[in-house]
Amino acid sequence: MIPLSTPHCHTLFTDGRNTAEEMVAEALRQGFVSLGFSEHALQLFDFPYALTEESEAQYIQTVQRLKEAYQDRIRLYLGMERDLLSCADKAKFDYVLATSHYVKTARGNTAVDGDLSKIQTALREDFGGDGLKLAKAYYQPFGAYIASYKPDIIGHFDLVVKYSRQGELFDPGSPAYLRIAMEAMEEAFTGCTLMEVNTGAILRSGAPSPYPSLPLLKHWRKLGGDVILASDCHFAPQLSSGYEKGLAVIREAGFESVLILNPEPGELFARISL
Ligand SMILES: [Zn+2]
Numbered sequence: 001m002i003p004l005s006t007p008h009c010h011t012l013f014t015d016g017r018n019t020a021e022e023m024v025a026e027a028l029r030q031g032f033v034s035l036g037f038s039e040h041a042l043q044l045f046d047f048p049y050a051l052t053e054e055s056e057a058q059y060i061q062t063v064q065r066l067k068e069a070y071q072d073r074i075r076l077y078l079g080m081e082r083d084l085l086s087c088a089d090k091a092k093f094d095y096v097l098a099t100s101h102y103v104k105t106a107r108g109n110t111a112v113d114g115d116l117s118k119i120q121t122a123l124r125e126d127f128g129g130d131g132l133k134l135a136k137a138y139y140q141p142f143g144a145y146i147a148s149y150k151p152d153i154i155g156h157f158d159l160v161v162k163y164s165r166q167g168e169l170f171d172p173g174s175p176a177y178l179r180i181a182m183e184a185m186e187e188a189f190t191g192c193t194l195m196e197v198n199t200g201a202i203l204r205s206g207a208p209s210p211y212p213s214l215p216l217l218k219h220w221r222k223l224g225g226d227v228i229l230a231s232d233c234h235f236a237p238q239l240s241s242g243y244e245k246g247l248a249v250i251r252e253a254g255f256e257s258v259l260i261l262n263p264e265p266g267e268l269f270a271r272i273s274l
């Protein structure tokens, strides 16, 4: 196993189950060398799910305090998970993990990882039952967002497969689907060259493999991208859950190194050979 770290975790400030300090205690217990917090950044809808202006300020203050309190034991980072519809200011944070969770529909923004019945309604009413149209509505704005916003990390790139692993919305192994995803990936690569391999759903919802899927991960390697293991942890004991599987997939895709949040002062990331 590589030195343990994650740039992606959530606490009680948004939809996680532990305090930030409990996350740090668990990271120390598991021997983590660094830990990045990435709360769901400020957005102007779907309120309970993301930081508000008030909780953003508390979040920043809390992580800054923990950084100092634990500086001799572990390197902590203040990040944010910034959806493409977020309006948060990246200047306040150490890094930005950019993600997409919604497709635009007649009813507003429908989460692709939220309520299954809502995404089924969207498929029927907004995309004429054509899952590939839904996939395109997810990927095209996401690719454009990464290209223009230039975040530090791309998060759960193919989240749209969450409810389509058995082909429910579209066939995730079909050339037509993969072409849509790869085109967005190529556009994204012009704005960010680091993608997380997100193992969070393996334990949380029984996903067979991390995000992104192996064909997409292989394409990312061909483009020359780097990867970082991320647990997208919402519950402290799961801080490194799925990491063995994640690392196996990274190796299978042909990567010879991964990045982690730097345990030392200096650059944001450190490279670890596999
Ligand atoms: Zn997310």
Ligand SMILES: [Zn+2]
Residues within 6 Å of the ligand: 008, 009, 010, 081, 232
């Ligand atoms: Zn997350």
